[in-house]
Amino acid sequence: MxxxxxxxxxxxxxxxxxxxxxxxxxxxxERMGGSDLIICFRPRWIQREDGTWIQNKAPVYLEYEDIDAIMMSCPSVKSITGEIDTMARPISYKGETKHFRFEGVTPLYQEVHNWYVQSGRFIQREDLDRNESVCVIGTEVQRDLFGKTDPIGQELKIGRQRFTVVGVMKEKGDKMATEGWDKKLIVPFTTMWTRFIGNQKRGFELWLKAESFEKVDQALAEVMITLRRRHGSEEHFQFYTAKAxxxxxxxxxxxxxxxxxxxxxxxxxxxxxxxxxxxxxxxxxxxxxxxxxxxxxxxxxxxxxxxxxxxxxxxxxxxxxxxxxxxxxxxxxxxx
Structure with a gap:
């Protein structure tokens, strides 16, 4: 017994x-967007079959055009966003300067991460086409820089460049997966690329949302085929899914x-x-x-x-x- x-x-x-x-x-x-998420990126290091790691020297990078190609060629993909994340930078407003992270994204970022604005508007396609100097801020940025002042329409500086605040995100909460999300700025993907990245050879991440949890594997296969057709091979990219x-x-x-x-x-x-x-x-x-x-x-x-x-x-x-x-x-x- x-x-x-x-x-x-x-x-x-x-x-x-x-x-x-x-x-x-x-x-x-679920906090990051849901169990039907797929993440794709180009790793700096690749693990061999024997367990050793080697630097990824292949001249293959994700491209901005991949986003539209995947949306047109992958019926099992519901939405997609490109994301460029950077280290914290000085953000200034009326003489007050603090350091916050900021990232460049595309318009479907809200849908992919299930995170929407609580006031104002989000990044739009026209902002990307024109490389607009607009940004959306988290609730912690609003409290730390603007206090009780309505930030919509106000100008702040990222480094020496002026940006107009067009929206404030809903509070996400400082949990494990979303730690620091309320303390960042969001700018148009193309604006980030042209003004802060330049000609640097660096990649970005693709965050995708499948049509449903059951279609995650199918969506992943479609994405791999699209990247293989555009870049010759998908082996230099890594993929993560919540399901896996x-x-x-x-x-x-x-x-x-x-x-x-x-x-x-x-x-x-x-x-x-x-x-x-x-x-x-x-x-x-x-x-x-x-x-x-x-x-x-x-x-x-x-x-x-x-x-x-x-x-x-x-x-x-x-x-x-x-x-x-x-x-x-x-x-x-x-x-x-």
């Missing part, structure tokens, strides 16, 4: 921790639960055999000295105990993972 109690407690505890990790990952992706991360987290903890139960069964058998021999030696030595108490290890009991341990680990590991895999991510979050 004690063995069963300990075995079930250990396995259920391990799987519960795994479910907690999956819930955390899912919740953070969730599946990977589930497999780590599923393997651990099975290994825990099987190894626990083997260790239990070894301990029981050791106890059997110790008890037989003790009885023969101290209690019944006239005869030898036999040390008999019950093979059928060991087999039943080991089978029970393995069965418990498999059942308690696979069934929750199977049930979770059949749930829509939003339903899983609502259930939790």
């Amino acid at each position: 004690l063995g069963i109690i300990i075995g079930i407690s250990a396995v259920v505890g391990m799987v519960s921790i795994g479910d907690g990790a999956k819930f955390l990952v899912l919740a953070e992706f 991360v969730l599946e990977q987290v589930g497999k780590q903890f599923l393997i651990e639960s099975v290994v825990l139960s099987v190894s626990g069964g083997l260790i239990g058998i070894l301990i029981s055999g050791f106890i059997t021999f110790v008890v037989a030696w003790g009885v023969t030595t101290f209690l019944i000295k006239e005869t030898e108490w036999p040390a008999v290890v019950s093979l059928w009991a060991a087999a039943v105990a080991f089978g029970s341990s393995a069965f418990i680990g498999i059942v308690f590991g696979i069934l929750p993972a199977y049930k979770a895999a059949r749930l829509m991510p939003t339903e899983a979050l609502r259930h939790e």
Whole structure:
């Protein structure tokens, strides 16, 4: 009974921790935009099959034109935005200077990240076409620079360049995945590229939203085909999806639960055999000295105990993972 109690407690505890990790990952992706997100970028370093890392020297970079090409060629992609993120820079307003991050984006940024303006407007296509000097700010930027003053229509400086505030984003909250989002400025992608990036050979990120969670794999395949057609190969880009991360987290903890139960069964058998021999030696030595108490290890009991341990680990590991895999991510979050 004690063995069963300990075995079930250990396995259920391990799987519960795994479910907690999956819930955390899912919740953070929902904060960033949803479980149907796809992220594409050109890494600076590539890992070989032997585990070593080499610098990505291929003259292949994501291009601004890739955004429109993906939208036209990938029916399973609902929306897409290009994003250029930079380090914090001095932002000034009426003699007050503070450092904030700022990034260049395209108009569908709001839809991809499920993050919308609470006042004013967002970056529009015309802003990109004209390289306009406009920006949208987070709520922390509003509080730190403008206080109670309405920032819409006000001018601030990013370095020495003047920008007009056209919108304020809704407060996102300083959580793990969205840490610092309320403390940044957002400018048109083309304005960022031409004024702050210049001719530097650097990439940017593509954030995409699939039509649904079920179509994430299809959308990813379509994007890869489009990039292969435009750049000759997609192998120099990396792709991340919330779906793949969730599946990977589930497999780590599923393997651990099975290994825990099987190894626990083997260790239990070894301990029981050791106890059997110790008890037989003790009885023969101290209690019944006239005869030898036999040390008999019950093979059928060991087999039943080991089978029970393995069965418990498999059942308690696979069934929750199977049930979770059949749930829509939003339903899983609502259930939790």
